[in-house]
Amino acid sequence: MTQPHPTFMIRHIPIYGEAMLAPLAGYSDKPYRLICRECGSAMSYTEFVAVEGILHGNNRTWQILQFDPVERPIVMQIFGQDEQKIEEAARRLEQLGPDIIDLNMGCSVPKVSARGEGAGLLKDPAKIGRIFARLTRVLSVPVTGKIRLGWDSHSLNYVEVAKIMEDNGAALIAVHGRTKQQGYNIPANWQAIGEVKQAVKIPVIGNGDVKVVADIAQMKDMTGCDGVMIGRAAIGNPWIFQGKDIQEVTLSEKTEIIYRHLDLMVNFYGSRGLVLFRKHVIKYMRGLTNIAHFRTKLMVATHPEEFVALVQEYESAQI
Numbered sequence: 179m180t181q182p183h184p185t186f187m188i189r190h191i192p193i194y195g196e197a198m199l200a201p202l203a204g205y206s207d208k209p210y211r212l213i214c215r216e217c218g219s220a221m222s223y224t225e226f227v228a229v230e231g232i233l234h235g236n237n238r239t240w241q242i243l244q245f246d247p248v249e250r251p252i253v254m255q256i257f258g259q260d261e262q263k264i265e266e267a268a269r270r271l272e273q274l275g276p277d278i279i280d281l282n283m284g285c286s287v288p289k290v291s292a293r294g295e296g297a298g299l300l301k302d303p304a305k306i307g308r309i310f311a312r313l314t315r316v317l318s319v320p321v322t323g324k325i326r327l328g329w330d331s332h333s334l335n336y337v338e339v340a341k342i343m344e345d346n347g348a349a350l351i352a353v354h355g356r357t358k359q360q361g362y363n364i365p366a367n368w369q370a371i372g373e374v375k376q377a378v379k380i381p382v383i384g385n386g387d388v389k390v391v392a393d394i395a396q397m398k399d400m401t402g403c404d405g406v407m408i409g410r411a412a413i414g415n416p417w418i419f420q421g422k423d424i425q426e427v428t429l430s431e432k433t434e435i436i437y438r439h440l441d442l443m444v445n446f447y448g449s450r451g452l453v454l455f456r457k458h459v460i461k462y463m464r465g466l467t468n469i470a471h472f473r474t475k476l477m478v479a480t481h482p483e484e485f486v487a488l489v490q491e492y493e494s495a496q497i
């Protein structure tokens with residue numbers, strides 16, 4: 179059988195498929211990454227982890243970093259600002275067997291960015307260069323980074339940052355088309371993603387406001403990017419990776435994924451799994467008819483069996 183042609187390469191790693199789940203703290207855990215990967219997401223990014231968490235071995239950090247081999251290529255994403263600590267944490271991370279290590283330069287949350295971490299790093303492109311030089315010298319796995327367009331509209335330095343990353347050995351750049359100050363609400367600037375693609379030879383993943391399947395091709399056409407990363411629109415809609423918009427998904431397809439996802443959550447988190455699953459359920463249920471009454475009951479279900487029975491009751495009531 180002939181191997182399909184990879185969509186793009188991250189150094190020696192072939193990527194099959196053009197769309198992938200974005201790193202999403204609180205959502206892109208092992209269970210949800212598996213669901214998305216099974217639906218066709220081209221690779222897996224962990225939620226970001228603090229370098230301090232890695233160095234001090236906190237339990238939550240190790241949980242975030244767990245992955246299933248079927249997820250490969252798996253990207254472990256870190257954030258921090260201390261160059262020495264970033265290097266040390268990345269060395270330790272490499273022992274866990276990721277395919278790629280990624281540096282977060284996009285987090286806009288004040289408690290991260292105000293400390294010079296996440297998007298805070300964009301204020302110091304020379305430091306970004308030093309970090310990439312260090313990481314690419316000491317690690318064998320490819321090192322990649324995810325950026326925003328700059329700190330604010332007065333410091334749009336995405337092309338400069340992208341070139342510095344490339345010059346210092348980065349294997350890929352993911353670009354979220356907004357500044358730190360723009361948060362999440364104003365429309366993402368796809369043209370800027372195209373400028374990054376023009377400026378570097380390494381692959382570029384575009385990100386920001388891909389909401390429906392047609393947006394994937396549109397972002398690729400408009401920017402020339404190699405891959406497209408989907409964040410919020412993939413929560414409650416893993417089918418976007420199958421090329422299906424949410425209104426095309428049948429109730430039985432939804433319930434099948436709900437059962438599979440619940441099972442993965444309970445296996446992964448134990449008794450906390452059902453409670454942690456609630457935020458996903460809310461998203462899966464969007465747009466379903468006559469759901470309000472069941473949703474209230476689902477939110478207070480205390481056992482997976484009770485939850486499944488309620489979903490079955492809802493499903494039979496719709497026939």
Ligand SMILES: Cc1cc2nc3c(=O)[nH]c(=O)nc-3n(C[C@H](O)[C@H](O)[C@H](O)COP(=O)(O)O)c2cc1C
Nearest residue numbers: 200201202203225226324354386387388408409410
């Ligand atoms: C709840 C939430 C958590 C996020 N966590 C991360 C993260 O851990 N690492 C990261 O690089 N970006 C993170 N992001 C940013 C997303 O990866 C993505 O860049 C952003 O949501 C824009 O893409 P979208 O318009 O497709 O949602 C997060 C975004 C949201 C909404």
